Amino acid sequence: METYAYILRTLAHACVWTVTVTIAAFVIAFVLGSILAIITTLSSRAVRYLIYAYVEIFRNTPVLVQLFIIYFGLGQIGFKLSPYSAAALGLGMNGSATVFEIVRSSLKAVDRGQYEAAAAIGMTRIQSIRYVIIPQALRIALPSVGNYAVGLVKDTSLASAVAVPELAFRARNLVGETYLSTQIYLIVAAIYFVLSLPLMRLASRLEMKLSSGRHKNA
Amino acid sequence: MLEGLLGAYGSVLPLILPDLLGGVLGTLRLACLAFALALVVGLALALAKLSDNRALRTPASIYIEIIRGTPALVQLFLVYYGLLSIGVKFNAFEAAVIGLGFNVGAYVAEIFRAGILAVDVGQREACYAIGMTRLKAMRYVVLPQAVRTVLPPLATTGISLLKDTSIAALISVPDLLLRARDLTSEYFMPLEIFITVGIIYFLICFPLSIIVRAMEWKWHPETR
Numbered sequence: 001m002e003t004y005a006y007i008l009r010t011l012a013h014a015c016v017w018t019v020t021v022t023i024a025a026f027v028i029a030f031v032l033g034s035i036l037a038i039i040t041t042l043s044s045r046a047v048r049y050l051i052y053a054y055v056e057i058f059r060n061t062p063v064l065v066q067l068f069i070i071y072f073g074l075g076q077i078g079f080k081l082s083p084y085s086a087a088a089l090g091l092g093m094n095g096s097a098t099v100f101e102i103v104r105s106s107l108k109a110v111d112r113g114q115y116e117a118a119a120a121i122g123m124t125r126i127q128s129i130r131y132v133i134i135p136q137a138l139r140i141a142l143p144s145v146g147n148y149a150v151g152l153v154k155d156t157s158l159a160s161a162v163a164v165p166e167l168a169f170r171a172r173n174l175v176g177e178t179y180l181s182t183q184i185y186l187i188v189a190a191i192y193f194v195l196s197l198p199l200m201r202l203a204s205r206l207e208m209k210l211s212s213g214r215h216k217n218a
Numbered sequence: 219m220l221e222g223l224l225g226a227y228g229s230v231l232p233l234i235l236p237d238l239l240g241g242v243l244g245t246l247r248l249a250c251l252a253f254a255l256a257l258v259v260g261l262a263l264a265l266a267k268l269s270d271n272r273a274l275r276t277p278a279s280i281y282i283e284i285i286r287g288t289p290a291l292v293q294l295f296l297v298y299y300g301l302l303s304i305g306v307k308f309n310a311f312e313a314a315v316i317g318l319g320f321n322v323g324a325y326v327a328e329i330f331r332a333g334i335l336a337v338d339v340g341q342r343e344a345c346y347a348i349g350m351t352r353l354k355a356m357r358y359v360v361l362p363q364a365v366r367t368v369l370p371p372l373a374t375t376g377i378s379l380l381k382d383t384s385i386a387a388l389i390s391v392p393d394l395l396l397r398a399r400d401l402t403s404e405y406f407m408p409l410e411i412f413i414t415v416g417i418i419y420f421l422i423c424f425p426l427s428i429i430v431r432a433m434e435w436k437w438h439p440e441t442r
Contacts, residue, residue, distance in 0.1 A: 056427075057416075060377075060423035060427055061381065061416045061419045062381040062382065062385075063381075064387070064388075065384060065395060065412060065415050065416045066416070068398075068399075068408070068415075069408075069409065069413060069416060072408035073408045073409030073412050073413065074409065076407070076409045077409055150286075150287075154287075154288065154289035154290070156289075157291040157292060158291060160291070161388055168289065168291055168292060168295070171295070179303070180303070181295075181300045181302060181303050182296070182300040182301070182304060185292055185295050185296040185299065185300045186296065186300070189288040189289075189292050189296065192289055192292060193287040196287045197287055200286070200287060
């Protein structure tokens with residue numbers, strides 16, 4: 001019983017790291033992805049293609065490889081990041097490609113007439129995006145962003161590979177100490193489930209609510 | 219010429235490339251087997267979830283929710299290390315095929331379910347009305363439409379599975395990433411080697427992504 005108390009205590013600490021990495025990566029992904037998506041609607045073709053290249057690179061390579069490049073690779077040429085910063089940056093940049101796609105398709109989903117109407121009442125392009133398009137696009141993007149967040153909680157388990165002391169990492173250590181592999185991994189799975197369940201519910205609720213709203217308008 | 223372009227790595231690259239390509243084979247083998255398993259698991263789950271029998275529906279829903287709510291990495295650890303202590307022993311490769319296959323199966327199930335539901339019942343009824351047999355209706359009307367709904371997301375899932383096989387390296391399956399890790403401790407060039415690995419994954423995944431996009435472009439003009 002004492003062993004289990006020890007396991008649970010250790011995993012509770014690890015939870016804090018999981019949540020911290022999730023939040024940090026989410027902020028980076030959301031801010032970076034949205035900014036890139038908005039820039040592509042405003043900027044020249046050259047800039048747009050650079051951003052597309054960035055997105056394609058991150059979407060078509062494994063997150064784990066990206067983490068290794070940032071942690072082990074950059075460390076070699078003098079940019080030694082802490083495991084936590086490397087994980088937050090790697091997962092964040094990876095997520096920014098996903099958020100980019102979500103925001104871009106949401107921006108496209110806003111009716112063209114909205115742009116035209118904003119222009120007709122004398123708004124500049126930036127004003128119309130800021131006050132007319134973004135509020136509507138955000139509403140469309142929200143469920144997908146929620147689904148992304150659910151995926152992110154689980155993906156933080158990859159941070160264990162660059163030695164962030166989060167759930168999956170601690171679990172491995174605990175298994176080494178106690179040999180209770182089945183029990184520990186089941187507990188860890190349960191913790192992840194409890195962490196992502198509210199997000200999953202929220203995402204599907206948003207999806208239902210917002211899609212029903214659209215039906216009414218149609 | 220390589221050495222002029224890449225410096226010291228130019229002389230290392232030809233040495234490690236055969237090893238990395240061996241890793242690619244491991245990755246592709248793992249991805250194909252896991253995907254095949256995922257299709258079987260996914261179809262079974264989709265049919266169970268659509269069935270009228272609650273005894274099939276509820277367990278399928280619970281399974282899908284649990285799989286989707288927990289990380290694939292933890293599932294892999296559970297299959298590889300966890301089952302060990304209750305006497306079920308897989309080697310790393312088998313554990314990875316099973317772990318990833320059953321994981322992706324939960325996502326595939328939702329795709330199949332959506333595909334089956336997307337074809338309106340009226341379509342089938344219309345076929346019978348013009349005298350088609352059940353088989354003909356399935357073959358010429360229902361399946362072509364279901365395939366169009368199912369194939370693009372299915373291919374997207376396959377591509378992410380291909381990338382996700384990299385986590386199998388963490389239970390020491392000799393895939394591309396594990397080979398690369400071994401090589402970095404031999405040559406001390408993690409940046410160059412991991413970037414090479416990234417490029418290899420990209421060269422495999424990007425063309426596949428383009429094909430998926432072309433399918434969507436052609437079959438789902440509403441998403442343009």
